Amino acid sequence: MxxxxxxxxxxxxxxxxxxxxxxxxxxxxxxxxxxxxxxxxxxxxxxxxxxxxxxxxxxxxxxxxxxxxxxxxxxxxxxxxxxxxxxxxxxxxxxxxxxxxxxxxxxxxxxxxxxxxxxxxxxxxxxxxxxxxxxxxxxxxxxxxxxxxxxxxxxxxxxxxxxxxxxxxxxxxxxxxxxxxxxxxxxxxxxxxxxxxxxxxxxxxxxxxxxxxxxxxxxxxxxxxxxxEYYKIGKTENSVADNFSSETPLSHQIIFYGSPGTGKSREIEMRTNGHNRTRTTFHPETDYHSFVGSYKPVMDGINIKYEFVPQAFTKAYCNAWLNPEQPYFLIIEEINRGNCAQIFGDLFQCLDRDDNGFSKYEINCDKDLANYLKFVFESSANTEAVESYKAIIQTEDFDKIILPNNLYILATMNTSDQSLFPMDSAFKRRWDWEFVPINYDDANSLNIVIGDSTFNWGKFIKNINPKIKELTGSEDKQLGNRFVNPKDGKITFDQFRSKVLFYLWSEVYKDEFGTQNSIFKYSKEDSDAIDFQFGELYSDNATTIIKAFLKFNGLEPEQ
Structure with a gap:
C-alpha cells in the first residue's frame, strides 16, 4: 500500500x-x-x-x-x-x-x-x-x-x-x-x-x-x-409521495421490471420523491457484508483502527426505526445482477410482512451488527423511538432484526440482463412485481442527430422492436423509450453509435450477420442490401453508413 x-x-x-x-x-x-x-x-x-x-x-x-x-x-x-x-x-x-x-x-x-x-x-x-x-x-x-x-x-x-x-x-x-x-x-x-x-x-x-x-x-x-415535514420539496403532482401516509396502499417490497430503458428507476424516483432514500446497486461481487456492513480499517488521525462500517441496508434500517413517522426507501438497482440468496442471507425471512407492515419473523443478527445497532440506538436523542424499538424486538441486546412498517424496499430489474444467479421462487414470492412498459409517446419527444440529419427516436424503436421480438421470441431485449436519456432531447452520433448500435449488435444481432434476420444492412442506389459489422461504424464513412442503415430500417430524416 x-x-x-x-x-x-x-x-x-x-x-x-x-x-x-x-x-x-x-x-x-x-x-x-x-x-x-x-x-x-x-x-x-x-x-x-x-x-x-x-x-x-x-x-x-x-x-x-x-x-x-x-x-x-x-x-x-x-x-x-x-x-x-x-x-x-x-x-x-x-x-x-x-x-x-x-x-x-x-x-x-x-x-x-x-x-x-x-x-x-x-x-x-x-x-x-x-x-x-x-x-x-x-x-x-x-x-x-x-x-x-x-x-x-x-x-x-x-x-x-x-x-x-x-x-x-x-x-x-x-x-x-x-x-x-x-x-x-x-x-x-x-x-x-x-x-x-x-x-x-x-x-x-x-x-x-x-x-x-x-x-x-x-x-x-x-x-x-x-x-x-414543513416544505414541499421536489415533489410532482402525480407523485405517490405527495400524499404518503401509513395508510397509502404501496407494497413494502416491489420489483419494477421491463426492457432496458423503460424508466424503471424514474418510476421509483417519482414514487419516492421528497422522501428519505438510500440507494445501492447489485452486481456479481455484491455480498452480505457489502449490503449490510462489516468491520473495516479506517483512519483515526495517524493511526489505523477497525470499526463497523454500515452499508445500505443497515443505514436504511436504523433511519427508519429512529424516524417512525416518516417513510424510508431502500432502493436496489439491478437486483437480478447479484446473488440475492447470498446477499440477503437470513434477512430473506424478514421480507414476510404482517398486516401492519412489520416483519412476521425476526432473525438473530451477528455480534458485530448487534453491537453497532446498540451503539446507534443508545446514542440517539429520539428516546421514544428507541423504547418502541426495544418493545417490538423484545431484547436489550439489539441482536434481533425486524423490518419496521415504514421501511420500503424498491428494486429494478432489466429483463434483458443475463442473470448469473437466478432468483428462486421463494424469494420472488416475497415481492410484488410491476411491469414498466415502453412508452412510445415519450420516445417521440427524442431525436437522433446524425450529421446534418435528424431522425425520430420513437419511430426508430417502433420499427426495430418488432424485429427484435420476432427474432428472440421475447420482449426482453427490446429498446425502451429512455434507453438513451439525453439532457436536451437530442441523441448524439456518438451516443447512438456507442450505446444503441453497440447494444443491438452485441446483445441481439452479432450472430445474425449476413442472414435475412440482420438489421445491420444498408442499400446504395440500385444495389442490393449490403451487410456491415459494428466495427465498420468507426471508419471514415460511418456517418454515411448510419444514415443509410436508418433508411434501410424504414426511417426518413425529419423535416
Whole structure:
C-alpha cells in the first residue's frame, strides 16, 4: 500500500491558502460542502440531485473534519452522536457555490483532491488519474468537475510508503505562513489558526458558517430536522409521495421490471420523491457484508483502527426505526445482477410482512451488527423511538432484526440482463412485481442527430422492436423509450453509435450477420442490401453508413 507524500499535501494545501488570499474566496465553507457531499447517504459515484433531501450522520461528518483539519492528537474528540443533518441542494447549486463561495475562481483539481484524500491508503498500482477518479467519485463531483476545478497550477502527485506525519505537516504549514500561535490546532484555508475543533459543527469554521447568511441558501439548505415535514420539496403532482401516509396502499417490497430503458428507476424516483432514500446497486461481487456492513480499517488521525462500517441496508434500517413517522426507501438497482440468496442471507425471512407492515419473523443478527445497532440506538436523542424499538424486538441486546412498517424496499430489474444467479421462487414470492412498459409517446419527444440529419427516436424503436421480438421470441431485449436519456432531447452520433448500435449488435444481432434476420444492412442506389459489422461504424464513412442503415430500417430524416 502507499500514501500521498507529505510534500504533495503540503504544496497542495499551501497553494489553496494562497489562492484564497488573493481571491477572497470562502474556502472553509467550500470544503465544508465537500465534506457534506462525501457523507451523503448515496452510493459512491452517484451525482447529487437537486431538490431532494439527503441525510448525513453528524458524527461521521464531525470525525472526518477532525481527521483532516485538527492537528493535536491528544485533544481529539470522540463524536458519537447518531443525530442526522438534513441537506437539500437547490437548482444550480454548483454554479451558485462557484460564484458565491469561490468568487468565480476555479481551484486546481489535483490540489483539492490531495488535501481531501490526505489520510487515504492506495493500492500500489494507483496512478495520478486513479487518485482523481477516487476523489470525484467519493465526493460525488464527477458531473460538476468543470464548474469547480481547473487543470492549471496543479501539483505533481507523488506517493510515499509512509503514512502522513500530521505533526510535521502542521509545523511546515505554520512555518511557511509565519504562524506563531501554539494554542490553537485547527487549520483551514485562511493562513491563521482557529480555536474551535473542526468537528464541532455549530462552532467550527467549516459547517457553522453554512447555517448563516441568505446567500448560502443558494448553495444548500442544511437543518437538523426533517425539512420535508414543513416544505414541499421536489415533489410532482402525480407523485405517490405527495400524499404518503401509513395508510397509502404501496407494497413494502416491489420489483419494477421491463426492457432496458423503460424508466424503471424514474418510476421509483417519482414514487419516492421528497422522501428519505438510500440507494445501492447489485452486481456479481455484491455480498452480505457489502449490503449490510462489516468491520473495516479506517483512519483515526495517524493511526489505523477497525470499526463497523454500515452499508445500505443497515443505514436504511436504523433511519427508519429512529424516524417512525416518516417513510424510508431502500432502493436496489439491478437486483437480478447479484446473488440475492447470498446477499440477503437470513434477512430473506424478514421480507414476510404482517398486516401492519412489520416483519412476521425476526432473525438473530451477528455480534458485530448487534453491537453497532446498540451503539446507534443508545446514542440517539429520539428516546421514544428507541423504547418502541426495544418493545417490538423484545431484547436489550439489539441482536434481533425486524423490518419496521415504514421501511420500503424498491428494486429494478432489466429483463434483458443475463442473470448469473437466478432468483428462486421463494424469494420472488416475497415481492410484488410491476411491469414498466415502453412508452412510445415519450420516445417521440427524442431525436437522433446524425450529421446534418435528424431522425425520430420513437419511430426508430417502433420499427426495430418488432424485429427484435420476432427474432428472440421475447420482449426482453427490446429498446425502451429512455434507453438513451439525453439532457436536451437530442441523441448524439456518438451516443447512438456507442450505446444503441453497440447494444443491438452485441446483445441481439452479432450472430445474425449476413442472414435475412440482420438489421445491420444498408442499400446504395440500385444495389442490393449490403451487410456491415459494428466495427465498420468507426471508419471514415460511418456517418454515411448510419444514415443509410436508418433508411434501410424504414426511417426518413425529419423535416
Amino acid at each position: 502507499k500514501y500521498l507524500s507529505q510534500s504533495t499535501i503540503f504544496e497542495s494545501w499551501k497553494s489553496i491558502i494562497e489562492l484564497g488570499e488573493t481571491s477572497r474566496a470562502s474556502l472553509n465553507k467550500f470544503f465544508g460542502i465537500l465534506e457534506i457531499l462525501k457523507h451523503l447517504n448515496i452510493e459512491t459515484g452517484n451525482p447529487v440531485e437537486s431538490n431532494y433531501q439527503y441525510n448525513v450522520f453528524s458524527s461521521q461528518l464531525s470525525s472526518s473534519l477532525q481527521d483532516k483539519f485538527f492537528f493535536y492528537e491528544n485533544s481529539k474528540k470522540n463524536f458519537a452522536s447518531q443525530d442526522t443533518l438534513n441537506i437539500i441542494f437547490p437548482n444550480d447549486w454548483a454554479s451558485n457555490a462557484f460564484q458565491i463561495l469561490l468568487k468565480n475562481n476555479q481551484l486546481p483539481l489535483k490540489n483539492v483532491a490531495c488535501v481531501c484524500l490526505q489520510n487515504e491508503e492506495f493500492d500500489n498500482n494507483f496512478s495520478e488519474q486513479d487518485v482523481i477518479e477516487r476523489f470525484l467519485n467519493i465526493y460525488h463531483l464527477a458531473d460538476v468537475t468543470n464548474i469547480f476545478f481547473t487543470n492549471e497550477n496543479e501539483v505533481n502527485i507523488e506517493f510515499s510508503s509512509s503514512i502522513l506525519d500530521r505533526n510535521s505537516l502542521f509545523s511546515d504549514l505554520k512555518n511557511h505562513f509565519n504562524i506563531t500561535d501554539n494554542s490553537k490546532f485547527t487549520l483551514g484555508f485562511d493562513s491563521s489558526l482557529i480555536t474551535a475543533n473542526p468537528g464541532e459543527l455549530t462552532r467550527g469554521p467549516f459547517i457553522q458558517p453554512l447555517y448563516s447568511g441568505q446567500e448560502n441558501l443558494k448553495c444548500l439548505l442544511i437543518a437538523n430536522f426533517n425539512i420535508t
